[in-house]
Amino acid sequence: MSELPPLELRVPATSANLGPGFDSLGLAWDLCDRVRVRVAREYAVEVTGEGAGDVPRGPDHLIIATLLGALRDLGGPVPPAVALEAENAIPHARGLGSSAAAVVAGLLAAWTWARPGRPVDERWLLRRARAVEGHLDNAAPALLGGLTLVVPGEDRVLRLPLDPRVAGAAFVPGDALATRAARGVLPPTVPHTDAAENAGAAGLLVHALAGAPEELLAATRDRLHQPYRAPLMPASAALVERLRDAGAAAVVSGAGPTVVVLGTAAELAGIAPATGFRVRRLRPGPGASVGTPGD
Numbered sequence: 001m002s003e004l005p006p007l008e009l010r011v012p013a014t015s016a017n018l019g020p021g022f023d024s025l026g027l028a029w030d031l032c033d034r035v036r037v038r039v040a041r042e043y044a045v046e047v048t049g050e051g052a053g054d055v056p057r058g059p060d061h062l063i064i065a066t067l068l069g070a071l072r073d074l075g076g077p078v079p080p081a082v083a084l085e086a087e088n089a090i091p092h093a094r095g096l097g098s099s100a101a102a103v104v105a106g107l108l109a110a111w112t113w114a115r116p117g118r119p120v121d122e123r124w125l126l127r128r129a130r131a132v133e134g135h136l137d138n139a140a141p142a143l144l145g146g147l148t149l150v151v152p153g154e155d156r157v158l159r160l161p162l163d164p165r166v167a168g169a170a171f172v173p174g175d176a177l178a179t180r181a182a183r184g185v186l187p188p189t190v191p192h193t194d195a196a197e198n199a200g201a202a203g204l205l206v207h208a209l210a211g212a213p214e215e216l217l218a219a220t221r222d223r224l225h226q227p228y229r230a231p232l233m234p235a236s237a238a239l240v241e242r243l244r245d246a247g248a249a250a251v252v253s254g255a256g257p258t259v260v261v262l263g264t265a266a267e268l269a270g271i272a273p274a275t276g277f278r279v280r281r282l283r284p285g286p287g288a289s290v291g292t293p294g295d
C-alpha cells in the first residue's frame with residue numbers, strides 16, 4: 001500500500017451553462033485548486049484558501065470520499081487512510097464548479113493509483129462524476145479544459161473550438177448558493193417558445209465562441225434556468241440585466257450566483273467593479289492534471 005505514490009493534482013474552475021447551454025456547455029478557466037494526496041495511517045486534511053473553514057476533515061471530505069468510492073469501483077487498492085492538502089482558489093457554492101473540481105480530483109487520483117501508467121478512461125470518469133454531481137457540464141471542462149459540450153444522457157464529451165480572443169470576467173458575490181437549491185426551483189416543463197429560443201441561442205453560442213465574439217451578446221440569452229433562479233439571487237440577476245443593457249454578454253455562471261461576462265480581452269478591459277461582488281479576470285484554461293509532487 002505504501003507503494004502508492006503521493007500525487008499532486010490541479011483542477012480548474014468552470015462556468016457551466018454559459019447562458020443557453022443548460023447542462024451541456026461548459027468552459028474551464030485559469031483559476032485552479034491544487035491538491036496533494038498520499039497514503040496515511042490516519043485521515044489528515046489541511047486546507048488553505050476558499051472553503052478552508054467549512055469542509056470536512058475526514059473521510060467525508062468530498063475529494064477523499066470520491067477517491068475511496070472510485071478505488072472500490074476500480075477494484076482497489078484502498079488505503080487505510082489518506083492525507084490531503086489543498087490550496088483552494090475556486091470559491092465554494094458560487095457557480096464556478098468547485099464541487100466538480102473536487103470530484104474530478106478524487107476520480108483522477110483514484111484512476112492513477114488503481115491503473116498506474118494507463119490513460120484515464122474518460123467514459124468511466126464521466127459516469128462516476130455524473131453519479132456524484134447529477135450533471136456533467138462542469139466535470140467535462142474540468143477534465144478536458146477549454147470549451148466542452150456534453151449531451152445529457154450520454155457519457156460522452158466533445159471539446160469545441162474556442163476563439164483565442166475570448167476571455168471572461170467573473171463577479172463573485174459574498175453569499176453562497178448551493179447548486180442543489182438552485183436546481184430545486186427549476187420547473188419540470190418549459191414553454192415550447194422558450195425551448196426553441198434556447199436551442200437557437202445555444203447553436204449561435206457555439207458559433208460565437210468558435211470565432212465570432214461579436215455575436216456573444218445575442219448568443220447568451222437564456223429562458224430555461226436564469227429567469228427561474230433570479231429570485232434566489234436578486235443582486236446577480238440585476239447585475240446581469242445591467243451589464244447586458246450596456247452591451248456586455250453577461251450570464252449566470254453555472255447555477256449562480258456568480259455572474260460571468262464573456263468577451264474579448266479588449267472589451268473586458270472596460271468592465272467596472274460592482275458593489276457586493278469581487279471581480280476576477282479570467283482566461284480559458286487547460287483541464288485537470290495529475291503527477292507526483294515536484295514533477
Ligand SMILES: Nc1ncnc2c1ncn2[C@@H]1O[C@H](COP(=O)(O)OP(=O)(O)O)[C@@H](O)[C@H]1O
Nearest residue numbers: 055062092093094095096097098099102178179
Ligand atoms: N475543494 C473542495 N473540497 C471539499 N469540498 C468541496 C470542495 N469544493 C466544493 N466542495 C463541496 O461542494 C459544495 C459546493 O458545491 P455546489 O453547491 O455544487 O457549488 P459549486 O460547485 O458551484 O461551487 C461546498 O459547499 C462543499 O461542500
Ligand SMILES: N[C@@H](CCOP(=O)(O)O)C(=O)O
Nearest residue numbers: 016023095096097179254255
Ligand atoms: N447545469 C448546472 C450547472 C451547475 O454548475 P455549478 O458550478 O453551479 O455547480 C446547473 O445549472 O444546475
